[in-house]
Amino acid sequence: MAGKTLYDKLWDDHVVHTEDDGSCLIYIDRQLLHEVTSPQAFEGLRLSGRKPWRIARNLAVADHNIPTTDRAKGIADPVSRLQVETLESNCKEFGITEFHMSDIRQGIVHVVGPEQGATLPGMTVVCGDSHTSTHGASAALAFGIGTSEVEHALATQCLVQKKAKNMLIKVNGKAGPGVTAKDIVLAIIGQIGTAGGTGYTIEFGGEAIRELSMEGRMTVCNMAIEAGARAGLIACDEKTIEFYRDRPYAPKGDDWNMAVRYWEKLHSDPDAKFDKVIEFDAAAIKPQVSWGTSPEMVLPVDASVPDPARETDPVKRQSIERALQYMGLKAGQKITDIKLDKVFIGSCTNSRIEDLRAAAAVIKGRKKADSVKQVLIVPGSGLIKQQAEAEGLDKIFTAANFEWREPGCSMCLAMNADRLEAGEHCASTSNRNFEGRQGYGGRTHLVSPAMAAAAAIAGHFVNVAEDAS
Amino acid sequence: MRAFTTLTALVAPLDRANVDTDAIIPKQFLKSIRRAGFGPYLFDEWRYLDRGEPDMDCANRPLNKDFVLNQPQYHGAQILLTRENFGCGSSREHAPWALEDYGFRAVIAPSFADIFFNNCFKNGILPIVLPAETVDRLFREMADGYQLTIDLQSQTITTPAGQQIGFDVDENRRYRLLNGLDDIALSLQHADKIKAYETERAKRAPWLFQDA
Numbered sequence: 152m153a154g155k156t157l158y159d160k161l162w163d164d165h166v167v168h169t170e171d172d173g174s175c176l177i178y179i180d181r182q183l184l185h186e187v188t189s190p191q192a193f194e195g196l197r198l199s200g201r202k203p204w205r206i207a208r209n210l211a212v213a214d215h216n217i218p219t220t221d222r223a224k225g226i227a228d229p230v231s232r233l234q235v236e237t238l239e240s241n242c243k244e245f246g247i248t249e250f251h252m253s254d255i256r257q258g259i260v261h262v263v264g265p266e267q268g269a270t271l272p273g274m275t276v277v278c279g280d281s282h283t284s285t286h287g288a289s290a291a292l293a294f295g296i297g298t299s300e301v302e303h304a305l306a307t308q309c310l311v312q313k314k315a316k317n318m319l320i321k322v323n324g325k326a327g328p329g330v331t332a333k334d335i336v337l338a339i340i341g342q343i344g345t346a347g348g349t350g351y352t353i354e355f356g357g358e359a360i361r362e363l364s365m366e367g368r369m370t371v372c373n374m375a376i377e378a379g380a381r382a383g384l385i386a387c388d389e390k391t392i393e394f395y396r397d398r399p400y401a402p403k404g405d406d407w408n409m410a411v412r413y414w415e416k417l418h419s420d421p422d423a424k425f426d427k428v429i430e431f432d433a434a435a436i437k438p439q440v441s442w443g444t445s446p447e448m449v450l451p452v453d454a455s456v457p458d459p460a461r462e463t464d465p466v467k468r469q470s471i472e473r474a475l476q477y478m479g480l481k482a483g484q485k486i487t488d489i490k491l492d493k494v495f496i497g498s499c500t501n502s503r504i505e506d507l508r509a510a511a512a513v514i515k516g517r518k519k520a521d522s523v524k525q526v527l528i529v530p531g532s533g534l535i536k537q538q539a540e541a542e543g544l545d546k547i548f549t550a551a552n553f554e555w556r557e558p559g560c561s562m563c564l565a566m567n568a569d570r571l572e573a574g575e576h577c578a579s580t581s582n583r584n585f586e587g588r589q590g591y592g593g594r595t596h597l598v599s600p601a602m603a604a605a606a607a608i609a610g611h612f613v614n615v616a617e618d619a620s
Numbered sequence: 621m622r623a624f625t626t627l628t629a630l631v632a633p634l635d636r637a638n639v640d641t642d643a644i645i646p647k648q649f650l651k652s653i654r655r656a657g658f659g660p661y662l663f664d665e666w667r668y669l670d671r672g673e674p675d676m677d678c679a680n681r682p683l684n685k686d687f688v689l690n691q692p693q694y695h696g697a698q699i700l701l702t703r704e705n706f707g708c709g710s711s712r713e714h715a716p717w718a719l720e721d722y723g724f725r726a727v728i729a730p731s732f733a734d735i736f737f738n739n740c741f742k743n744g745i746l747p748i749v750l751p752a753e754t755v756d757r758l759f760r761e762m763a764d765g766y767q768l769t770i771d772l773q774s775q776t777i778t779t780p781a782g783q784q785i786g787f788d789v790d791e792n793r794r795y796r797l798l799n800g801l802d803d804i805a806l807s808l809q810h811a812d813k814i815k816a817y818e819t820e821r822a823k824r825a826p827w828l829f830q831d832a
């Protein structure tokens with residue numbers, strides 16, 4: 152019998168029941184809840200008189216609508232406030248633990264989960280948010296779900312799922328200086344496209360992935376969804392286990408030892424069969440910048456914006472033309488000539504301590520360019536904010552005239568007050584550059600934290616790899 | 621979820637093709653935190669002359685008198701007769717919620733958009749696909765007080781003249797609608813298996829089962 156992939160192992164470990172048509176009832180070990188996709192799920196429970204199956208397997212935190220400025224003032228927008236208050240009252244009613252806006256543990260749901268040890272290796276993790284794939288970095292099977300599935304998981308601790316196919320993306324060799332997890336995953340998406348992983352669970356492997364810190368691995372899995380895969384995975388190793396030691400919700404004592412013995416098996420067997428394998432050479436990857444309105448519209452920083460006239464496929468030509476028009480860019484324009492109006496460092500992709508350190512490291516006593524109107528630094532959680540302040544990073548940022556904010560999703564999706572004005576170009580460490588994502592008419596360029604900080608100083612994109620080498 | 625067995629009810633004709641979910645329930649209602657109470661906003665932009673907002677009181681809003689649901693002879697209709705590709709556009713589940721809340725139990729059309737079609741079954745609504753000619757004939761037959769009888773058990777529609785029209789439904793979906801089983805109820809039929817799984821897994825991974 153052929154060996155199993157990591158995905159096969161996680162799947163097999165959670166099957167409760169298999170239907171004739173092959174769909175399975177899958178057990179869910181952890182559900183994370185936030186204010187946008189949970190209200191109707193709770194209302195559904197109430198309407199049908201149902202109770203959560205296992206209350207303690209749910210953990211809630213408000214993040215999407217939360218203000219990143221002075222929290223004491225509350226939330227000004229009535230719709231945002233209502234969603235946040237509704238989460239609070241629902242959690243109270245059903246007895247679910249929630250980290251409040253004033254709690255140091257509050258933050259972006261996908262940052263909080265691993266930070267608290269609430270999402271662990273070997274778990275199935277769901278959340279009503281597509282970037283749940285982030286948690287796959289810890290060898291957990293994690294995927295985003297819709298509101299009716301949130302209700303289903305609350306009521307049954309299970310979901311009905313069909314198994315996806317297995318894909319391995321192997322990033323061989325070592326990444327060069329200045330090339331981060333974000334650049335690796337953007338380069339992957341640039342090559343395989345936003346539908347490249349559709350129908351698959353992607354396991355990321357190879358030397359360059361193993362070399363990444365846990366934070367970096369989370370950045371990679373976070374964007375698996377942008378490659379079309381609902382779930383991304385990375386095998387468990389020493390780094391994974393060390394990351395979870397002493398986390399508040401992680402097992403302790405004998406349980407810890409038992410857990411570690413189980414976690415150590417969470418990797419694909421050497422003879423496992425993948426439906427598809429794609430290989431990359433890490434040394435060939437340069438810092439990436441997205442130029443268009445889809446994450447696959449991405450290029451190395453030293454490249455030039457594509458010229459639609461040179462594209463032979465009429466559908467692709469048209470989409471390049473439309474993207475250039477929306478983004479206000481000229482065909483053939485150098486990426487390093489793109490001027491920025493705003494810079495956003497944050498989101499569940501890049502708001503962890505390592506990201507903030509990387510951003511601070513490129514500043515070197517310099518200040519933001521006068522032409523850049525605003526630079527927002529939004530840590531992923533209250534604990535990250537505290538850690539950064541203990542390291543003095545906040546001082547480095549504010550000395551550079553960057554704004555140091557409270558944790559939340561912020562300008563990643565502009566549901567709170569942080570947003571772009573029409574026509575503004577933003578270097579952003581988030582994950583989606585769709586039209587209007589960061590505000591109506593806003594123009595998003597996806598980059599790594601170091602690239603974003605360097606662009607804030609220069610006023611345009613610069614190649615941080617040249618500085619680094 | 622309400623079971624669907626037989627239904628004899630008034631028919632409302634919505635003579636348009638490609639009715640999208642934004643027409644069924646406009647996007648501003650997605651900001652709502654509710655899942656019930658969308659009935660008054662069903663087809664909001666067609667039904668009213670002003671712009672609807674979540675939680676608005678609809679009692680005094682200016683009505684579009686020409687819209688079919690505002691015509692007195694269709695008040696109380698529970699069956700919607702419409703044209704092809706009903707429910708296209710965004711996948712919002714608010715669309716079947718709004719139809720159900722308004723009182724519709726069945727929609728008859730030559731074709732439906734995929735996700736909408738699935739979502740209907742999850743919310744106690746029976747979407748019936750009939751050949752375009754048959755739908756055409758039903759539109760022509762429509763008269764004041766026109767009622768149809770839908771029998772899901774025998775998969776037939778009976779017209780006022782006594783004519784019977786058969787229709788197809790996936791067996792699994794028919795069973796669920798007949799018994800009023802939503803997705804959750806269906807999964808809860810396996811409650812014993814879920815508990816057995818938990819007992820067995822708790823031995824392998826006790827750290828996941830210390831709920832206290």
Ligand code: SF4
Pocket residue numbers: 214215259260261280282498499500559560563564581582
């Ligand atoms: S940071 Fe952005 S992508 Fe992540 S959960 Fe928040 S809104 Fe979604």
